[in-house]
Amino acid sequence: MTLEVRQHGSIDEIPAAEWDALIAHEPVRASPFVCHAFLAAAEGSGSASARSGWRPRHLALRRGGRLVAALPAYERDRSDGDFGRDWEWASAARAAGLRYYPKLVVGAPFSPTTGRRLLAAQGEDRVACGRALLDAALDLCAGERLSSIHVLFPDEEEAAEWEGLGLLSRVDFQFHWRNAGYRTFDDFLARFDSKRRNAIRRERAAPARQGIEIRTLSGAEVAAGGQRLAAEVFALYRDTVDSMDWGMRFVNAAFFGRLVAGMPGAVEVVEARREGRRVAAALNLASSQRLYGRYWGCSESHPFLHFNVCLYHSVERCIERGLALFEGGAGGDHKLTRGFEPAITCSAHRFLDRRLEAAVRRQLAAEGPARRAALERWRAARPVLRRDAAPA
Numbered sequence: 001m002t003l004e005v006r007q008h009g010s011i012d013e014i015p016a017a018e019w020d021a022l023i024a025h026e027p028v029r030a031s032p033f034v035c036h037a038f039l040a041a042a043e044g045s046g047s048a049s050a051r052s053g054w055r056p057r058h059l060a061l062r063r064g065g066r067l068v069a070a071l072p073a074y075e076r077d078r079s080d081g082d083f084g085r086d087w088e089w090a091s092a093a094r095a096a097g098l099r100y101y102p103k104l105v106v107g108a109p110f111s112p113t114t115g116r117r118l119l120a121a122q123g124e125d126r127v128a129c130g131r132a133l134l135d136a137a138l139d140l141c142a143g144e145r146l147s148s149i150h151v152l153f154p155d156e157e158e159a160a161e162w163e164g165l166g167l168l169s170r171v172d173f174q175f176h177w178r179n180a181g182y183r184t185f186d187d188f189l190a191r192f193d194s195k196r197r198n199a200i201r202r203e204r205a206a207p208a209r210q211g212i213e214i215r216t217l218s219g220a221e222v223a224a225g226g227q228r229l230a231a232e233v234f235a236l237y238r239d240t241v242d243s244m245d246w247g248m249r250f251v252n253a254a255f256f257g258r259l260v261a262g263m264p265g266a267v268e269v270v271e272a273r274r275e276g277r278r279v280a281a282a283l284n285l286a287s288s289q290r291l292y293g294r295y296w297g298c299s300e301s302h303p304f305l306h307f308n309v310c311l312y313h314s315v316e317r318c319i320e321r322g323l324a325l326f327e328g329g330a331g332g333d334h335k336l337t338r339g340f341e342p343a344i345t346c347s348a349h350r351f352l353d354r355r356l357e358a359a360v361r362r363q364l365a366a367e368g369p370a371r372r373a374a375l376e377r378w379r380a381a382r383p384v385l386r387r388d389a390a391p392a
Helices: 016-021 036-044 085-093 126-144 156-164 185-187 195-207 222-241 253-262 306-319 333-338 354-381
Strands: 004-007 058-063 066-071 073-076 102-106 148-152 168-178 212-218 268-272 278-284 290-298 326-329 339-349
Touching: 004 156, 016 066, 036 085, 036 126, 036 253, 066 126, 066 354, 085 195, 085 354, 102 126, 126 148, 126 156, 156 168, 156 253, 156 339, 168 333, 168 354, 185 195, 185 306, 195 212, 195 306, 212 222, 222 253, 222 268, 222 278, 222 290, 253 278, 268 306, 278 306, 306 326, 306 333
Parallel strands: 102 148, 290 326
Antiparallel strands: 004 058, 058 066, 073 102, 148 339, 168 326, 168 339, 212 268, 268 278, 278 290
């Protein structure tokens, strides 16, 4: 049957059951950030809208009317919030008199988390689907004068697929925590030297001395908390971000509410309470194998509270549940000394202007190998973790 690509200006134009069927067969690789409910929360709340710089341009590939593949895609007139880190390209293009915006981003809004970007039904030829969707994306860019295509945060295997289709490959890094088969948090601590191990124990003991109790709300508790829980956690996040000179708030209260209502099975809230009051919280998302740290906020400042709410408590939860990976978000060198390690992240790019394409190709030819080599040197030069230590 003939393949047909359709463009959609809202995720709600595609039935949730059809969209989610594309990722149901590989739940580990397809993160919660590309499921229908997350995209609907982002768009329906107005957090990802044309007004906020996220104009939906989803591409759906159908055969005989059946959805067989798709790209979650957005037209963007800026780079803040997509974490593609392409400001220098935009600046260089502007200096050369070339147009950079608008551009087409393939990925999840304001979510620097790895996972599937090319969504294909089980049994489908991913290369053929990718080629058809890429051709449609290029036609869209040419017809509406979009400068480029940017596939952000695919996993390494998918990044290689895009490179095979002619896109330029770029590597960067984040800090991720990996589970080496730990049975307890003490097993994890055994990987550190004694000085660092004792420092982490002191930091972990701080909440008890401060009269703070930390726990995770998930599943039924999130559903029961409902919109009140969403509003209270958002208020902590909003006030914290707004107090920062560099803070940028990409989501609103309605987004939190829609996540709690539409994804109670994936949403987890790590809360810290003192004297019965919630004084800090982190709203995270989880899949069957991974935890993703997302939105943090606090109303009181206490030593090591951020580390305990955003890192240690969730690491311990990952060990208890047997989760393989904890992505704590972009940035944060402080994660390295607390057991997170550098991990490669990927992106893939295509520019319609041959001059810009050639310039970026030259840069990436040098940048990619240099970044991979730098990561290996970094790991070797910072033996914080005893790699020869095995769980007891």
